[in-house]
Amino acid sequence: MARNNLTGGGVQMETYQELLCSPSLASGLQQHSIYLAVVNVILSLTAILGNFLILVNLRKESSLHLPSKLLYRCLTITDLLVGLVSQPLHAIYWISIANEHWNLCRYTRDATYVTIYAFCGVSLGTMTVITIDRLLALLLGLRYKQTVTLKRTSIILAAVWVLCGVAALCYILDYRITLWYGCIGVPSCLLISMVSYKKIFRTLVHHQAQVQVHVQLQSSQPNSLNISRYRKVVYSALWVQLALVACYAPSTILEILNVHKRIFSPQLVVSRGIAVTFPYFNSKLNPFLYCWKISEVRQAVRQTIRQALSCPWN
Numbered sequence: 171m172a173r174n175n176l177t178g179g180g181v182q183m184e185t186y187q188e189l190l191c192s193p194s195l196a197s198g199l200q201q202h203s204i205y206l207a208v209v210n211v212i213l214s215l216t217a218i219l220g221n222f223l224i225l226v227n228l229r230k231e232s233s234l235h236l237p238s239k240l241l242y243r244c245l246t247i248t249d250l251l252v253g254l255v256s257q258p259l260h261a262i263y264w265i266s267i268a269n270e271h272w273n274l275c276r277y278t279r280d281a282t283y284v285t286i287y288a289f290c291g292v293s294l295g296t297m298t299v300i301t302i303d304r305l306l307a308l309l310l311g312l313r314y315k316q317t318v319t320l321k322r323t324s325i326i327l328a329a330v331w332v333l334c335g336v337a338a339l340c341y342i343l344d345y346r347i348t349l350w351y352g353c354i355g356v357p358s359c360l361l362i363s364m365v366s367y368k369k370i371f372r373t374l375v376h377h378q379a380q381v382q383v384h385v386q387l388q389s390s391q392p393n394s395l396n397i398s399r400y401r402k403v404v405y406s407a408l409w410v411q412l413a414l415v416a417c418y419a420p421s422t423i424l425e426i427l428n429v430h431k432r433i434f435s436p437q438l439v440v441s442r443g444i445a446v447t448f449p450y451f452n453s454k455l456n457p458f459l460y461c462w463k464i465s466e467v468r469q470a471v472r473q474t475i476r477q478a479l480s481c482p483w484n
Contacts, residue, residue, distance in 0.1 A: 191275035203268035210261040217253030220457030227470035237323035249453035291334030406463035417452035
């Protein structure tokens with residue numbers, strides 16, 4: 171298979187992006203392209219179905235605090251958009267390679283990466299906000315619902331969407347802008363989440379007795395913090411966060427390696443295609459995590475499926 175030796179710093183990555191839709195690097199990958207297109211179509215359908223179910227049932231869920239529900243709905247909408255937009259575009263990208271339609275390949279390549287960078291950024295940003303939300307629920311106690319309001323949460327999420335959208339659109343102007351955004355934004359979000367979870371678990375471990383006494387004394391008040399329920403919510407958010415990191419790590423690592431790599435081959439194109447599939451799998455995985463870790467959502471989904479099938483749930 172052909173190999174391309176590229177040198178030249180900033181031009182290197184731009185040239186590599188162009189090579190992803192050129193006969194010199196992508197030709198001869200017809201069979202692999204068809205397989206990857208089929209995988210993306212399957213993941214797209216399952217992501218759409220799963221996240222649509224979660225989105226419908228989150229509307230019915232009344233036990234979650236409204237800002238917290240908004241955060242989970244935002245995360246679900248992002249996963250739904252990945253299934254509706256990014257994955258079909260990526261499937262078309264691989265089909266265009268299989269049929270050697272290079273103009274279509276370039277358009278779908280750019281559209282795929284713009285949308286996936288935007289949606290991935292929103293997912294990571296939303297998960298970071300969820301982590302901070304859980305920390306504030308623990309630290310603020312009775313003042314949490316007065317401080318964390320639906321309006322403030324909506325403003326923060328809107329800012330996340332705008333920031334990620336602008337950074338993703340910069341891919342069209344200069345890929346390096348989006349790359350630097352990722353190099354700064356991703357570690358920052360992960361660091362904030364790690365610090366927040368460390369603070370949460372340290373507080374729960376060292377002050378569990380005091381908090382339990384406080385809950386017992388305030389049990390007659392509707393705004394008191396239920397530690398048992400709080401733990402479940404925290405662990406649910408942590409599972410979603412870990413799944414996101416695990417699914418995004420392969421493609422992120424490969425992108426970083428590509429910046430420093432000077433020899434590219436068709437095998438690298440296939441490896442990149444497989445690595446990019448993992449974030450798509452995360453969009454399919456999240457609905458199962460919601461059903462597994464959030465009992466209210468699980469019960470609501472079961473009820474919806476019962477009604478849809480019009481038969482008893484076994």
